[in-house]
Amino acid sequence: MxxxxxxxxxxxxxxxxxxxxxxxxxxxxxxxxxxxxxxxxxxxGLFNPVTGRKMVKTWNADNLFPEILPLYQELENLLNTKLIYLKKIYRPFNNIEEQNEWMGKSIEEGLQAYLEEVRTQPLYPQVNDPYGGIMLKNSGYLDIxxxxxxxxxxxxxxxxxxxxxxxxxxxxxxxxxxxxxxxxxxxxxxxxxxxxxxxxxxxxxxFAPVKGEILELESDFTPEEIINRGVFRITMPDKTIRVGSTYSWHDLDQGPTERGKEEIFERLEKIVPQKDKLLTSHKTGIRPATxxxxxxxxxxxxxxxxxxxxxxxxxxxxxxxxxxxxxxxxxxxxxxxxxxxxxxxxxxxx
Structure with a gap:
């Protein structure tokens, strides 16, 4: 051959x-x-144009993001199956200083393709966002x-x-x-x-392998938006909630850990306090980072x-x-x- x-x-x-x-x-x-x-x-499978603790535009975003949707839509057509989900991402502010900073950033030309709205009021009662947050567009996830x-x-x-x-x-x-x-x-x-x-x-x-752990939960709070600050919280098509992820350069040989689960829950509690933490899945993978x-x-x-x-x-x-x-x-x-x-x-x- x-x-x-x-x-x-x-x-x-x-x-x-x-x-x-x-x-x-x-x-x-x-x-x-x-x-x-x-x-x-x-x-x-998340694609997010603004990342990190400082909430900055993803490296090389202006080259990367125009290619994402056309490519995965081609694969959807080839395979005749739904793969890509466009979802807005909501990132709550931690304080009034962040809110003020993003009110100024919102007029920057380089962010216009990714920034839907700067909110100064809470989005949902279930979300801990007294200072509002930024709503991002051209974002979502791929069903890998x-x-x-x-x-x-x-x-x-x-x-x-x-x-x-x-x-x-x-x-x-x-x-x-x-x-x-x-x-x-x-x-x-x-x-x-x-x-x-x-x-x-x-x-x-x-290579610098990184271990990541992800949880799946059942919850009555199933917003369309992805909520992302410290952890991401995604409502999947079946209404399961996916939450993650950890980043660990240690314990690479271990599977899912109690420490990883508790870390995700602690971070989730800061943005979406959970009264009903019904855990349905706990998975781990080793990323080929560099x-x-x-x-x-x-x-x-x-x-x-x-x-x-x-x-x-x-x-x-x-x-x-x-x-x-x-x-x-x-x-x-x-x-x-x-x-x-x-x-x-x-x-x-x-």
Missing amino acids: EVDFLLVGQGIAGTVLSYRLISSGDKVLVFDQAAQNNSSRVAA NKLLDAYARWLKHGDLLRDEPFDEERLYQKEGKWHYKDIVANSLVYCNGLGAMKSKFFDWLP KDRKPFLGKHPESENVYIFNGFGAKGVSLVPYYSKIMLGLFEGKYELEKDVNISRFFKYI
């Missing part, structure tokens, strides 16, 4: 990049084991599990997916092409999250036609649509990668 690209991994990165390649006419084969996509499958499952079925229907481990020891190069079992590929692309840490090609990259919190894109400096598209961390849903387009341009010789994401920034570690 001859292909243009052999992709290792079908998480959110492998899914979107393989779709871009197939749409451009390339022949693709993906190796993946669904059970290994723990990070993508546990993630909430549904995307990965539906896309895997689509790939299998076209014989484009191998649901099996990828054994790098069986890989070799001959006459400029990569050979693996019955496959001959022009190029290899590693989209397999933390699995790339075990690759002989990319084990030198400074040392500098920027993704890993680019070509291996020594091995011919070996690439990586990885390290998207907690913001993969926002980052992958834009950077998959940039990666496609790299394959086609149209673009040079930005220094912020190019793995050349870490060549000193080889």
Whole structure:
């Protein structure tokens, strides 16, 4: 079997990049084991234009956000299933100083695409927001599990997916092409999250794995808006409430922890005091974050036609649509990668 690209991994990165390649006419084969996509499958799928304690515009937002909705809507049409949910995000103010600051920020041209309203009054009786808050637009979440499952079925229907481990020891190069079992590929692309840490090609990259825990609850308070301050609180289509997330660089080998659960509940209590904490699910995943919190894109400096598209961390849903387009341009010789994401920034570690 001859292909243009052999992709290792079908998480959110492998899914979107393989779709871009197939749409451009390339022949693709993906190796993946669904059970290994723990990070993508546990993630909430949130895309949020204003983040962090200081409530600043997401890094590179003006490039990232115009690509999000068109790309995922294309996948909805391809797979004939609902995947993307546009939801406003409400971020309560902690004090009157924040309210005053955002009244001034609201006229800034760079925020107009993302800022719906600056509220000076509470939004809901159930929310702890005596100073009001900001209402964001061009935000929402992606149903990642549904995307990965539906896309895997689509790939299998076209014989484009191998649901099996990828054994790098069986890989070799001959006459400029990569050979693996019955496959001959022009190029290899590693989209397999933390699995790339075990690759002989990319084990030198400074991944910084982060553990995240997410809860699902039952509640009578089911607002349309996502409430986000310290934790996010999302009303899912079935009216389940999803809340998270923790960020831990320790206890990576442990599953869900009591400490993580209590941390989420404590933060939730500050924005939406819960009288009915009926916990229905507690999940955890390890995110493929990086040392500098920027993704890993680019070509291996020594091995011919070996690439990586990885390290998207907690913001993969926002980052992958834009950077998959940039990666496609790299394959086609149209673009040079930005220094912020190019793995050349870490060549000193080889």
